[in-house]
Amino acid sequence: MKNPIRFTAALLLGGACTIATAGMAEWMAPQDPFPLYGNTYYVGTHGISAVLITSPAGHILIDGGPPGASAQIAAHIRALGFKVEDVRYILNGHEHFDHAGGIAALQKMSGAVVLGSPASVAVLKTGQPDKRDAQYPNLTPLAPVANTRAVHDGDVVKLGPLAVTAHFTPGHTPGSTSWTWQSSEGGKTMHMVYADSLTAVAADGRSFSRNPLYRNARADIEHSIATVEGLECDVLVSAHPDFSDLWERKARQSDIKNEAFVDRDACRKYAADARAWLAKTLAKEAQP
Numbered sequence: 242m243k244n245p246i247r248f249t250a251a252l253l254l255g256g257a258c259t260i261a262t263a264g265m266a267e268w269m270a271p272q273d274p275f276p277l278y279g280n281t282y283y284v285g286t287h288g289i290s291a292v293l294i295t296s297p298a299g300h301i302l303i304d305g306g307p308p309g310a311s312a313q314i315a316a317h318i319r320a321l322g323f324k325v326e327d328v329r330y331i332l333n334g335h336e337h338f339d340h341a342g343g344i345a346a347l348q349k350m351s352g353a354v355v356l357g358s359p360a361s362v363a364v365l366k367t368g369q370p371d372k373r374d375a376q377y378p379n380l381t382p383l384a385p386v387a388n389t390r391a392v393h394d395g396d397v398v399k400l401g402p403l404a405v406t407a408h409f410t411p412g413h414t415p416g417s418t419s420w421t422w423q424s425s426e427g428g429k430t431m432h433m434v435y436a437d438s439l440t441a442v443a444a445d446g447r448s449f450s451r452n453p454l455y456r457n458a459r460a461d462i463e464h465s466i467a468t469v470e471g472l473e474c475d476v477l478v479s480a481h482p483d484f485s486d487l488w489e490r491k492a493r494q495s496d497i498k499n500e501a502f503v504d505r506d507a508c509r510k511y512a513a514d515a516r517a518w519l520a521k522t523l524a525k526e527a528q529p
């Protein structure tokens with residue numbers, strides 16, 4: 242364990258990622274929107290990330306927060322001087338209600354096309370949680386989302402000058418997807434990463450590693466951790482902002498502007514935390 246303090250913090254915060262114990266109040270805690278780098282902005286709540294990538298040809302929004310967060314996210318987009326109606330695509334990290342519950346309303350407001358992996362889109366379209374998911378007993382249905390389209394691993398979503406690449410990172414859910422793009426300011430270009438959740442979590446009475454409905458969960462998450470670890474990664478936003486020290490980095494923004502968010506080790510640290518989490522889950526599930 243490279244960084245025990247950070248790891249402990251992640252485990253404590255793990256409550257926020259374990260749907261059974263997470264509090265809606267924590268997810269919905271208010272947060273003013275702010276620039277991350279160049280054309281990229283944080284528009285989520287304090288507890289759950291949502292990112293806006295802007296261009297003159299329209300915008301791309303990643304994730305819609307919990308049900309009810311859509312009004313906050315829309316207000317954040319407007320407060321930054323952009324129009325919700327100019328959001329052309331909404332991308333999903335994973336198909337749990339804390340990240341996707343607000344997408345239906347945001348889709349309605351914007352008319353955007355909603356993109357995700359096939360497993361994510363299957364849940365978004367119907368609103369029905371995936372029975373294979375180890376957290377299934379704790380999942381609640383979503384408002385069904387209109388205008389969805391599945392992408393393939395490695396697909397690039399293009400909009401005017403924007404190009405956002407899908408990296409399938411399944412394991413936390415079968416449909417988990419991370420997204421990468423580039424943003425520039427002051428003559429510098431950064432590799433931006435929206436990393437989806439990489440935590441191995443099961444509901445009480447379920448097993449992550451021995452889930453007969455999702456036998457590949459462990460192999461998938463190991464592969465996904467390696468995928469995120471290997472990304473070119475200057476600015477990381479994780480689906481739960483607490484899991485990649487976003488607020489610690491933001492605290493330096495008033496001094497060093499958006500350079501505050503640059504951490505070239507961020508994806509490797511995020512992967513190391515996920516690997517430690519997985520080891521803990523496996524050890525727990527190995528007990529009789």
Ligand SMILES: [Zn+2]
Binds near residue numbers: 413
């Ligand atoms: Zn989740």
